Amino acid sequence: xxxxxxxxxxxxxxxxxxxxxxxxxxxxxxxxxxxxxxxxxxxxxxxxxxxxxxxxxxxxxxxxxxxxxxxxxxxxxxxxxxxxxxxxxxxxxxxxxxxxxxxxxxxxxxxx
Amino acid sequence: xxxxxxxxxxxxxxxxxxxxxxxxxxxxxxxxxxxxxxxxxxxxxxxxxxxxxxxxxxxxxxxxxxxxxxxxxxxxxxxxxxxxxxxxxxxxxxxxxxxxxxxxxxxxxxxxx
Numbered sequence: 446x447x448x449x450x451x452x453x454x455x456x457x458x459x460x461x462x463x464x465x466x467x468x469x470x471x472x473x474x475x476x477x478x479x480x481x482x483x484x485x486x487x488x489x490x491x492x493x494x495x496x497x498x499x500x501x502x503x504x505x506x507x508x509x510x511x512x513x514x515x516x517x518x519x520x521x522x523x524x525x526x527x528x529x530x531x532x533x534x535x536x537x538x539x540x541x542x543x544x545x546x547x548x549x550x551x552x553x554x555x556x557x
Numbered sequence: 558x559x560x561x562x563x564x565x566x567x568x569x570x571x572x573x574x575x576x577x578x579x580x581x582x583x584x585x586x587x588x589x590x591x592x593x594x595x596x597x598x599x600x601x602x603x604x605x606x607x608x609x610x611x612x613x614x615x616x617x618x619x620x621x622x623x624x625x626x627x628x629x630x631x632x633x634x635x636x637x638x639x640x641x642x643x644x645x646x647x648x649x650x651x652x653x654x655x656x657x658x659x660x661x662x663x664x665x666x667x668x669x670x
Contacts, residue, residue, distance in 0.1 A: 479659060488563075488647055489661040534600070536659075544590070544615070545649075545659055549599040 447472040449537050451548035459556050462525050466551045468518040468535035476539035478518050480509050483532045483550070493520070497539070525555045559584050563648050563662035569670050570635065570642060578633045578665045580648035589631035590649040590659070593617060600647065606631055607653050635667065643669050 448471045458464050468478070477496050481489040493502045493509040495518065501510040508521040518535055532552045536545040561582045570576045582589065591603040602615030606625040620639025625631055631650075635642045645666050651659040 481661070486645075486664075486666070488561075488663040489649075491658055491660060494658045536600075538659075544602055544605060547592075547600040549597065 447475075447537060447546045449535060449546050449548040451533075451535060451551050453551060454549065455552040455554070457554040457556065458525055460525060460527060462555075463521070463523050464525055464553075466520040466522070466533050466535075466553070468520070468548055470516050470518075470537045470546075472537075472539075473513045473516050474539060475513065475537045477537075478509075478511055479536050479538065479545070480507075480518075480520050481534045481536065483534060489534065492533075522553075525553075527555050527557050529553060530555050561648055561650055561660055561662035563646075563665050565665060566663070568665055568667045570667060571670060573637045575634055575636050576667065578635070578646055578648075578667070580631045580633065580662060581629055582631075582648075582650045582660075582662075583629065584650055584660065585628070586650035586660075587628065587653045588651045588657075589625070590651075591615075591621075591623065591631070591633045592647045592649065594645040594647060594664075603633065603646075642667055 450469045479494045480492040495502050495511040506523040511518045532550040534550040536547045538545050564579045588607050590605040592600040601617050604623040606612035622634045647664045648662045649659045651657045
């Protein structure tokens with residue numbers, strides 16, 4: 446059964462820092478991996494989708510990588526801003542369950 | 558604007574009542590999903606539907622029911638059999654197939670009073 450883990454559970458950084466959020470998954474037979482952002486009390490906003498055949502995707506200050514062989518994905522945020530403060534979730538699609546399986550998220554706080 | 562609309566935003570349920578959460582999408586997506594989010598537990602799949610008039614149970618379907626009579630709509634009923642319904646409920650949709658991106662609504666917070 447696919448399991449998705451995100452470490453750390455919480456992260457606090459000063460404004461301007463570059464940072465990396467980690468996501469690991471147990472079943473490498475995934476079709477894609479998606480990163481989301483969630484603000485308190487809100488729904489999920491899709492940030493990046495990486496197909497299984499891709500190694501990375503970029504959108505603005507965000508870069509997500511995927512290494513299926515090691516079961517890992519990272520989300521790199523450049524020049525962090527207070528507005529980046531939110532919970533970031535990764536979700537793997539595919540494997541034996543055929544649906545999005547979520548990690549528990551990393552709560553990011555960027556201090557001015 | 559294209560997107561997913563969940564209503565209501567807040568919902569209060571008395572003990573023993575059934576309540577229905579609405580989810581509508583205008584993205585022309587075939588697949589729709591319901592997730593439950595609890596603090597510290599992440600998102601868990603309740604039901605999903607890949608096509609009209611068909612749906613499958615997810616990991617925590619007990620105490621819930623759904624219907625998919627229209628492509629645009631996937632309502633979730635929380636029945637009295639669900640013993641701990643207080644949670645944040647999220648609806649999502651996507652195209653079918655493995656390489657598609659999922660989009661979420663803004664959620665409904667259900668509280669038992």
